[in-house]
Amino acid sequence: MEDRPSWLPKDVDLEKASAARCYDYYLGGAHNFAVDRELAQQVVAKVPQIKALAQDNRAFLRRAVRYCVSQGIRQFLDIGSGIPTVGNVHEIAQEADPEARVVYVDNEPVAVAHSRSILDGNERADVVQGDLADVAGVLASSPVERLLNFDEPIAVMMVALFHFVPDSAQPKRIVQQYSERMAPGSYLGFSHLTQDDFPEAGRNLIDLYANSSNPGTLRSRAEVTGLLSDFELVDPGVVHIPEWRPDSPEDRWEQPERSLGYAALGYKV
Template identity: 50%
Template structure:
């Protein structure tokens, strides 16, 4: 059945979304026929898409663990999408069981399933908010009682900022979150770029125009500018598999094929 019992009545299952596309590429089951059809076209434009999704999820894990090592015990996951294996609270709590997580997304299916998953979890919550409205997000996050802005906070924008159009002032959005957190906080960011595989990226942009989430790739310089006010940790703004690979192993023979730059910055 295309409409499971937990799918809100307001969801148009015929209109594909980026969150459900990502879920499908990761092998999840919270997607519909329209999302799978979009994924087929996405894979035609970028045959490496499933690997890229896996690499992005792996970066999220490494970034969370890095911030845990730096003493961060609370996270704000912006554009968190549909929960799959390797959620932030699962990763963080294996290293620090007291870790608190607030997930933020505006997509109905992502929020509905997140609420099911977190129903009995006192250290995690999900908010249905637009991450490009930081004042609303920050107010709602604090209201959960799980975020204390007097303590270092890990802000996660992993695989999501390429959906923020230029007219929504992405640099201003990041700056608002940066200004709200104390020194010692961190920002993890990954986003598609045309610098690495321009032809494939052009194809992806065309495919995503037919979804509810058009895509806006950015150059390495533009992504670096988003991190203004943060100390960018080594190795800097790099292709996904090159950001602090575990055991010095690169997960992709040609890192440029990841199509995404990733970085972590620490609040000065």
């Protein structure tokens, strides 16, 4: 096991890979450890497009945030936000309007520690260490209560998150619990991995992540659509990630299905 950095929270297990830290590796970040790199390199060998997939998820997040800002949204809750990288929600939203408020939520201590460092001095952005399924705890946290008002329209982002939520955790009910608290006019940004088009690649991902801190569950387009049934879907609906409102033709992959995932933005009527 590698030497433990002095800044690392004591509850971080350096003997088990973390999906958030592997994701950081795919994006070219430096907040990952030997155990994460070992798993990530195995994934790259089996699923070579994984780095492009991670980058495209971030690009979808940015496009969804910009769309929400264009619709008048000025408060954001980004759940499963991961380790900070270029193009975070607060950067995009506050570039459009410095008064925009953002709260990040993650259960990964490394992600939370680095988020706190980046957000130091930004009075309109904060981070919560919490679990997606603890809806009451997340929404009652002091950063959420200080910065966000659920009586007004809000954008909740759940990007590249729910494929780490097993069926046994009742993912549909989790989405509903957040939806019930969101005011009409709110949005839900959502992306999810699938094995619809490339079953072998999907099986490889499931197998490789099985012994990590975050085993996965891939879902079909119909299942992803079902998770979002409380919302009206913004055009073009549930589509492969590169096909959701690309900024330019170059952003749309030649084979969008190779992104192994779906993206959508839901609107609460």
